[in-house]
Structures are given as structure tokens and as C-alpha cells.
Amino acid sequence: MKQSILRNNKFRYLLNTLAVVLLYxxxxxxxxxxILNRYQSNMFIQIGYNIILAVSLNLSCGFLGxxxxxxxxxxxxxxxxxxxxxxxxxxxxxxxxxxxxxxxGIAAGITGIIIGLPALRLRGDYLAIITLGFGEIIxxxxxxxxxxxxAFGLRGIEKHSSISWVFLCTVITIFVIHTLLKSRHGRAVIxxxxxxxxxEASGISLTYYKTVTFAISAFFAGVAGGLYAHYxxxxxxxxxxxxxxxxxxxMVVLGGLGSIIGSVVSASVLTVIPELxxxxxxxxxxxxxxxxxxxxxxxxSGLFGRYDFSLGPAIDSAFRRIRGLILRxxxxxxx
Amino acid sequence: MTPILDVCNLGIKFGxxxxxxxxxxxxxxxxxVGLIGPNGAGKTTVFNLLTNVYSPSRGxxxxxxKSTKGKSTHEVTQFGIARTFQNIRxxxxxxxxxxxxTAFHNAMDYSMFSAILRLPSxxxxxxxxxKLALELLDVFDLREMADTLAGSLPYGAQRxxxxxxxxxxxxxxxxxxxxxxxxxxxxxxxxMMTIKxxxxxxxxxxxxxxxxxNLVMGICERILVLNYGxxxxxxxxxxxxxxxxxxxxxxxxxxxx
Numbered sequence: 001m002k003q004s005i006l007r008n009n010k011f012r013y014l015l016n017t018l019a020v021v022l023l024y025x026x027x028x029x030x031x032x033x034x035i036l037n038r039y040q041s042n043m044f045i046q047i048g049y050n051i052i053l054a055v056s057l058n059l060s061c062g063f064l065g066x067x068x069x070x071x072x073x074x075x076x077x078x079x080x081x082x083x084x085x086x087x088x089x090x091x092x093x094x095x096x097x098x099x100x101x102x103x104x105g106i107a108a109g110i111t112g113i114i115i116g117l118p119a120l121r122l123r124g125d126y127l128a129i130i131t132l133g134f135g136e137i138i139x140x141x142x143x144x145x146x147x148x149x150x151a152f153g154l155r156g157i158e159k160h161s162s163i164s165w166v167f168l169c170t171v172i173t174i175f176v177i178h179t180l181l182k183s184r185h186g187r188a189v190i191x192x193x194x195x196x197x198x199x200e201a202s203g204i205s206l207t208y209y210k211t212v213t214f215a216i217s218a219f220f221a222g223v224a225g226g227l228y229a230h231y232x233x234x235x236x237x238x239x240x241x242x243x244x245x246x247x248x249x250x251m252v253v254l255g256g257l258g259s260i261i262g263s264v265v266s267a268s269v270l271t272v273i274p275e276l277x278x279x280x281x282x283x284x285x286x287x288x289x290x291x292x293x294x295x296x297x298x299x300x301s302g303l304f305g306r307y308d309f310s311l312g313p314a315i316d317s318a319f320r321r322i323r324g325l326i327l328r329x330x331x332x333x334x335x
Numbered sequence: 336m337t338p339i340l341d342v343c344n345l346g347i348k349f350g351x352x353x354x355x356x357x358x359x360x361x362x363x364x365x366x367x368v369g370l371i372g373p374n375g376a377g378k379t380t381v382f383n384l385l386t387n388v389y390s391p392s393r394g395x396x397x398x399x400x401k402s403t404k405g406k407s408t409h410e411v412t413q414f415g416i417a418r419t420f421q422n423i424r425x426x427x428x429x430x431x432x433x434x435x436x437t438a439f440h441n442a443m444d445y446s447m448f449s450a451i452l453r454l455p456s457x458x459x460x461x462x463x464x465x466k467l468a469l470e471l472l473d474v475f476d477l478r479e480m481a482d483t484l485a486g487s488l489p490y491g492a493q494r495x496x497x498x499x500x501x502x503x504x505x506x507x508x509x510x511x512x513x514x515x516x517x518x519x520x521x522x523x524x525x526x527m528m529t530i531k532x533x534x535x536x537x538x539x540x541x542x543x544x545x546x547x548x549n550l551v552m553g554i555c556e557r558i559l560v561l562n563y564g565x566x567x568x569x570x571x572x573x574x575x576x577x578x579x580x581x582x583x584x585x586x587x588x589x590x591x592x
Contacts, residue, residue, distance in 0.1 A: 175451075176451050179450060179451050179452075179453065180447060180450055180451055182450075183445075183447075183450030183457065183461070184436075184437075184439070184440050184443045184445070184450070184460075184461075184464075185447050185450055186450075187429075187433060187436060187437040187440065188437065188440055190426065190429060190433075190437075191426050191429070191437045194425075194426035194427060194428060194429060195424045195425070195426060195427075197420070197424060198420070198424035198425065198426065198500075199426075199437075200407075200408045200409045200412075201386065201408065201409075201412055201417070201418055201420075201424075201501075202409075202412065202437055202438040202440065202500060202501075202503075202504060203409050203412035203413045203438065203440055203441045203504050204409055204437070204440055205407075205409050206409070212447075306428065
């Protein structure tokens with residue numbers, strides 16, 4: 001059978017790039033074309049950094065198979081590091097902001113390594129508890145340090161996070177994590193999820209891959225933190241508590257452990273729903289929780305399971321299906 | 336001829352239990368050695384010691400003249416000892432092809448950076464690994480199933496895939512832990528042919544634990560018999576078959592003797 005052009009690699013790159021550009025233009029059109037108001041436009045920024053948080057947590061949760069509960073901790077390290085940097089220096093935004101995000105990411109990544117080395121010796125619920133503990137430690141340390149503003153929070157951060165910046169960071173995050181997973185390194189990470197003993201017997205260093213994956217996951221959480229800091233312009237340690245970690249975890253589990261598209265969709269949906277439900281005021285959280293319970297009852301593996309979306313084959317099979325339908329109809333007429 | 340694997344005085348104690356003691360074996364290249372013994376004799380313990388899952392209380396292991404002491408399990412694999420497991424351990428939610436490609440991990444050396452940017456080194460090595468993996472699957476008649484999930488393979492195919500994955504690490508010595516467990520007689524005889532094929536094609540030594548005596552007697556050039564952590568007999572299959580000590584270990588002493 002002849003291979004469809006849609007499954008050709010180069011064509012797929014082109015297609016994906018085109019889709020990303022179109023999506024960007026659509027968002028810009030919606031936000032600056034006067035269709036959405038300012039409040040609604042800002043939702044895209046929230047969706048963006050939530051997607052980064054969810055996808056990065058999915059890396060260590062869904063692909064590495066560990067259960068860390070301190071993602072908000074890494075996010076806060078990144079947020080404070082990047083905010084302090086951008087407050088200290090005065091450079092053009094095109095240099096300052098990416099540098100600040102990078103510094104936020106690296107600070108979070110290093111924290112990830114420091115916490116990961118001892119914590120990743122443990123498995124399952126023990127790892128969950130110890131990372132939960134570390135997450136709280138980070139929060140309390142920030143609360144008590146002078147230069148982070150303590151309980152008053154950090155004020156006077158410049159507002160750099162525009163929709164374009166957030167969009168760019170989100171695309172880069174998804175791209176990096178996706179391509180990394182489709183390599184020997186990604187296979188090593190997934191093999192650890194599947195069977196640690198067999199992975200080790202296949203020559204894969206558990207300590208190395210667990211720590212590195214944890215650090216990459218923390219790095220992107222730090223970048224998301226940077227975006228968050230330069231969006232809200234004020235940082236308060238109480239925003240990075242245990243509940244924030246759980247919120248991110250819920251996005252990952254709802255979307256499907258091990259599905260990047262799942263994390264993207266559920267992060268978007270779970271960011272928008274609480275806002276849409278604002279008119280129900282008191283019943284808002286009840287509806288939100290009910291929704292989660294219903295999904296977990298009927299689709300315990302998450303909305304997307306382990307399904308990973310890829311544009312080329314998806315369009316290809318859609319075409320085939322449509323053509324099949326047309327042919328069948330034509331056949332029926334001929335009879 | 337110098338042995339490829341040289342195990343000397345190997346022993347391990349679990350608390351008060353001497354699980355293995357005075358275990359000596361020299362394996363030459365291209366040799367197939369059988370390891371048999373009643374349940375709990377310490378056969379799998381030998382494998383776990385050879386791959387440094389346990390560190391021995393005493394004794395040494397040398398592979399091609401170099402000691403494996405202090406290496407971690409994945410380093411021993413890189414060094415040249417690969418194994419399969421008694422209870423199959425595959426990456427179940429990953430395709431058959433990817434299972435094998437995972438084991439090619441150390442044959443490739445491109446960095447994360449070139450993986451992210453899809454640099455030529457990534458594309459070249461991935462392509463080569465894919466080709467090698469498919470060839471390896473051919474040896475085990477698994478090529479048609481390359482894209483199915485490993486967990487949904489039939490039992491016999493899962494056993495074969497595990498051997499293929501072990502071979503992908505390019506070992507000098509292959510340890511097979513009950514490769515024929517759960518197979519029917521025709522599958523077992525097919526497996527016997529495959530094991531011989533592997534030895535000839537890949538030029539490696541094989542040590543196998545097995546309870547199926549047809550298989551053991553059929554392909555092993557030398558057999559070691561373990562009981563209560565000690566080697567009680569070793570020799571050619573015919574010698575083992577008629578050895579009274581071995582018969583006693585398996586069937587017990589005859590009454591009235």
C-alpha cells in the first residue's frame with residue numbers, strides 16, 4: 001500500500017507548524033479583534049501556564065510513573081527566581097524576560113535535582129508524602145526569607161507575560177517534552193514506568209533517568225512560575241500551597257496519565273470551567289467536584305487514556321473515514 | 336581456552352540462611368550450560384548474583400577477565416551479561432518494537448539536545464536501531480507484531496520477546512530463567528531450536544535454568560545441579576541423568592535402603 005503523504009515526516013512537520021501558527025492567529029484574532037473582552041483574553045494566559053504545569057507534571061507522573069506532590073513548590077521557586085531577576089536588572093524586554101524565565105526554570109530544575117536525589121529512592125505513596133513535605137518546606141522558606149518579601153508577598157513585578165510570550169513558551173514546552181519522549185531517553189523513561197527491574201536489566205540507569213526527568217519536569221514548572229509571576233505582578237507564598245499541587249495533579253489525571261494532548265485539553269477545560277461557573281456562585285465548587293467524580297467513575301484512565309494525538313495520521317484517518325462513507329453511499333445508490 | 340565467564344567461590348547469606356555457597360563455574364564462549372535443581376535450590380539466586388541484583392557475601396565474578404564487583408545492575412548489563420526473568424517482565428504498554436529498541440539504549444549515544452532538535456545523529460542512530468530491532472524480531476518471528484503492545488502478545492511470544500530484548504543489549508553471556516515455563520511441548524521444541532540458533536548467530540554463551548528435562552538434556556552441553564545452595568553434581572547430560580545423588584535430590588531416598 002502506498003504511504004499517504006500525511007504520514008510523511010517532513011510533511012508532518014510542515015502541517016504541525018501550520019496548525020500552531022493558525023491557532024496563534026486565531027487566538028490573536030479573538031483577543032485583539034474585540035470579540036473577547038480583557039478578562040476573557042487573560043484566560044488564555046492562565047490556560048497557557050496551566051498547560052505547561054500539567055504537561056511537565058505528566059512527564060514525571062504519566063511517563064516516569066512516579067507520584068510527586070510538590071509541583072507547586074517548583075513553580076514557586078521559578079516564580080520567585082525569575083521575578084527577583086527581572087526586578088534587579090533593567091534590560092530590553094526581549095532579553096530580560098526570556099532570561100528571567102530561563103533563570104526561573106534553572107532554579108527550579110536545580111531544586112528538582114536536590115529534592116529528587118534523596119526522594120526518588122522511595123516509591124509510590126512514600127514519594128508522594130516526601131515531595132509533599134518538600135513542597136511545604138519550599139513554601140515556608142519563602143514565607144520567612146527577607147528578600148522574597150515574606151508574607152507580604154513580592155510586589156512591583158513588571159507585567160511581561162503577554163499572550164504571545166505564553167503561547168510561545170507553551171508550544172516550546174510541548175515540543176521539547178514530546179520530542180524527548182520519542183527518543184532513546186524517552187523510551188528509557190517509559191521503561192522505568194513499565195517495569196523498573198526490567199529497565200535496569202536492559203541497561204538503563206534508574207537513578208540517572210529518574211533524577212533528570214524530575215529535573216526537566218521541575219524546570220518547566222519553574223518556567224510556568226515565571227510566566228505566572230509576570231502575569232499577576234504580585235507573588236504570595238500562600239498561592240503555592242499543597243492545593244495548587246493537587247490542582248495540577250487533577251489536570252494530569254483527568255486528561256490521562258501519559259497523554260500530552262490529555263493534559264493540554266484538561267488544563268484548558270479546568271481553567272475555563274471554574275470561571276464559566278461563576279454565575280452559580282455557591283454551587284461552583286460542587287459542580288466542579290461532581291464533574292471530576294463523574295469522569296473518574298466512567299473513564300478512570302482519564303479523558304484520553306494514554307492516547308497521543310498526532311495531526312497527520314488523525315487527518316489521514318478522518319479522510320479515509322469520509323471517503324469510506326461516500327463510497328458506501330454511492331454503492332447504495334447504484335443498487 | 337580461557338573462559339568468558341569465571342565465577343569463583345560465590346556465596347551469599349540471607350540472615351542465617353546460606354542461600355548459595357562455594358559456587359564455581361567457568362563458561363566458555365558459545366557454550367550452553369544448564370542449571371537445574373529442586374525448588375528453592377538457589378538457581379535464580381545465582382542469576383541475581385551474576386547481575387549484581389544481590390551483592391555476594393563472598394566470591395568473585397569475572398567476565399572476559401574483568402571483575403564485575405561493585406557495578407550496579409545496569410552497568411553489568413552494559414558490561415555484557417543480559418537476562419530474562421522467571422515471571423515475564425516486559426514493558427507491557429509499549430509496542431513490541433519499542434521494547435526491543437529500549438534495550439538498544441546503550442548502543443546509541445546521542446544526547447537529549449540532539450533528540451529535541453532531531454539532529455542528524457538522532458535520525459541516523461534511530462534509523463539504524465530500528466532496522467536492527469526489526470532484524471532481531473525476524474529471528475523470533477515477531478516482525479508482524481512489531482506494532483502491537485507487548486502485553487497483548489500470546490504467552491509464548493512474550494517469552495520470545497523477552498529473549499529478543501535481552502539480546503538487544505549485545506551480551507556476551509545470556510542468562511535465561513525458565514524460558515520454557517508454561518510452554519507446550521511443540522513450543523518447547525521450537526524454543527530449543529531458537530536457543531541453538533541464537534548461540535550460533537550471536538556467538539554468545541548461554542546459561543539457562545529450566546525444569547523441562549527434555550530441553551535441558553537436549554541442548555545443554557554441560558549441566559550443573561544445585562541443591563540447598565550447593566553444587567551437588569556437574570557434567571554432561573548423560574552423566575547427570577544417571578547420577579544417584581541427583582536422582583536422590585529430586586525424588587528422595589528409596590525406603591528400606
